Amino acid sequence: MTSFGAIEDSQEAAKRNLWLHFTRMSAYERSDVPVIVRGSGAYVFDQHGKRYLDGLSSLFVSQVGHGRQEIAEAMARQAAELAYFPLWSYAHPKAIELAARLAELAPGHLNRVFFTTSGSEAVESAWKLAKQYFKLIGQPERYKVISREIAYHGTTFGALSATGITSLREPFEPLTPGAVHVMNTNRYRMPAGMTEADMAESIAEKIEFEGPDTVAAVILEPVQNAGGCFTPPDGYFDRVREICDENDILLISDEVICAWGRLGEWFGCQRYDYLPDLITTAKGLTSSYAPMGAVIATDRVAEPFLHGANSFTHGFTFGGHPVASAVALANLDALENEGILENVRANESYFADKLDSLHDLPIVGDVRGVGYFHAIELVKDKQTKESFDDDEAELLLRGFLSGELYRRGLICRADDRGDPVIQLSPPLIAGPEQFDEMESILRSVLTEAGERMQVHGN
């Protein structure tokens, strides 16, 4: 049996046997793989005992923070009582209780919950659900899904097809037919001659272009993560809802990140006051003490599936796993009993102000976001908004920022799926102390980054 008492042994095995996701393995040829061994609250600790502020909630997942005994105990109790039973023809108490609780928290008539184990599976399921829904109601030609450029919706084929990031799509083409893309709500880089109102209209135009009778769904995040927290302009979702209604198209709110308090509400759609037909979610539903995702559908969408020989011919062995369901319930208890959504609402402007204070640095072009979900866009020239070219972005993000922020004790993400941004999304239990710490690390690292990249002036 292999055991890893020594750090060197575990480093060797990490490099030899472990396949890291979305990671250039070559990056660790001459340096250690960062190995995180423990978490507590808003902090995690590496193999050497060094502490890091978890400024990304690990991967936008850790709403209630790390190391919670009561969630670990809820998992252990459930594993001892009933570790597993499927939701294929059967039910179990924790999935029933959780579905009822999600229906109660969700707005409007979003009352029917289909569990998955991840966000990609939730998006995949929602698209399949939309397609089958239209077949059941006699509109079989509707199969397309409209999403936005640079949006990330996951990695399974359907979800990847909805994803609007060319570099992620290219290696796997041809993708699922029927995914089409429209402009996102990047208001910092509004195309010349366009207005904010055009952003929603681009969806209407795409529907017209594709043929309204061929489109099944529009899938949008309340705030788009990839590209760096693109918030919607005023009236955007009102108009999107209207466009979907006019064309009998389902609106899917992809809340894999934006639910569970991330924007200060249970669901992101509540922050922007719109009612989707389907919500996809995952991540913070369990604060990721166990993997779980879900699609929440309105009664109207579920209705055709409830009669005669009809069924949603789709499922996952581990969808609604009892242990994950018990975790989700314990997580929701913590969010509710400890007033964690209220904590986000009380402190979000302090967080935003702290990040805004970095505007005096020449490299900081834009700071945007809402709730505990923000991004800082880095630029070469603040006046002209000139961005870094590919080589410069590579040098800035991978050659310096990612490593340096980590070395200084801040976990966040330096990302260039759009223009270069730093993404910040701390656990929802964080407060002023963590935001001060974050600002101070960012200030010194971004100052040095600006000097290295020879960004001058304001």
Ligand SMILES: Cc1ncc(COP(=O)(O)O)c(C=O)c1O
């Ligand atoms: C908006 C959105 N949708 C879908 C996904 C895919 O989720 P998962 O990685 O759990 O498959 C993500 C993941 O980050 C996401 O942010």
